[in-house]
Amino acid sequence: MNLERTCLAGEHLALGATLVDFNGWEMPIRYGSIPEEHLKVRLSAGLFDLCHMGRLEITGRQASEWVGRVTTGDIDALKPGAARYTLVTNDAGTIIDDAIVYKLPASLLVVVNASNRATVVEWMEAHRGSLDAKLIDRSREIAMVAVQGPLSTHILRDAVEKLDSDWDGMKYYSIAAARVLGKDAWIARTGYTGEDGFEVYLDAEDAPVLWSRLLEVGGNRIGAIGLGARDTLRLEAGMPLYGHELDTTTDPFEAGLGFAVKLEKKVEFVGQASLRSRREKGPGRKLTGFRVESRRVARQGMNILKDREVVGVVTSGAPSPTLGHPIAMGYLKSSVTEQDCSLLKVDIRGNLEALAVVSLPFYSRTRGKGRGTGRS
């Protein structure tokens, strides 16, 4: 089994991480305890190796138009330093990948899921036509390291030389030039945890030193966080994961991502017509949040029932360290009424456990949702 390794593989080994095959990459699922790592990010700070994700650099006079052709967002409207969550959709209006597009001075940086990197590159090339633009896959040369949690600012600012922005004032979903370990780098205020935090893009060869420096500077305020906790963090924050909430059978409206679809943007994009009619029709199923009224964990693929009828399916589920009970996201038929919601059950290996519908996200630091309910 020949797995890819990131430039931080040595660090994970040194920390005694439990490594797993994640889409062909050897990645740390945890270093110790998943709930402990999860709470570390909520209460303090965590350090993540995200090098397995795809980082595509789009340059050229018509870079913006090209990206705009294959995504649902208004890429032309991005101001320098802005970041945008967007979707790559196919002709049917269903989702090929979700991505973040960053507007840099001379290029666009498109960050995609590890599992979809090759697919997105191929898809983009197939839709370039004669546009004056070029795509370079920089995933190997540029490392991606995230620091997430309330103490992120304090720790990161002491580990990097310079940020061309204000650490406290830097807007969420923006990116700025930085100086890290004597070289140019980029730091974005983006993340996948529901906490304040940053994603650092730097030369891959410098990533191990930055990693050590962050752990040193952070001391016991920071810990290395594996993919296991990354999943429970994003789940609590109600964020979708490709391959679970999103895939080529799902459209943005079902997934509650209508905000990312700019049907009226000037650039004609793939799936536009389908998306227009899907929006008009309304989604036949909706992504919903659930609390499982049991200690059993509902997981992807488990059926959601109303009496004996299957009315939905779970797309993600896990114990919630912050909330103290299992939570899940899943698709529920739009025909399910509010009254029906009190009758829903999930089939967990033959055991029918009651579900309570909960509005997403389960946890929001800005709205003070889900706070102070954690168990010890």
Add this chain to the structure above:
Amino acid sequence: MSRPADLKYARTHEWVRVDGPVAEVGITDYATEQLNDLAFVDLPEKGTTVSKDVRFGEIESTKSVSDLVAPVSGEIIEVHTELADELEKISSSPYGEGWMIRVRMSDPSQLESLLSAEEYAAQILTEEH
């Protein structure tokens, strides 16, 4: 953690403590380490009959769920029901407070096919390779 030498072990990572006709059953430290963060344990009711090598319950962690397999056959005369609310006892004291069920054995000769602490330790090593 030192593994008690007076217990018998199953290949499926359960242990047995024999007390006359009764077998006390739990899971080993190796199992709890593999499972890591425990989320849920499902134990059968008192009076249930269990059969050797047959699933009698399940234990769930953050990332996975595993079957609990009966190392001996018999009738369950006691269930550690408080464990559901005190899962940490399974990881902190797998051979003590983490006990799960007590079985009145129907065929004590089944104990002979279980492993000693050394044999179990050897088996784990082969599993890891």
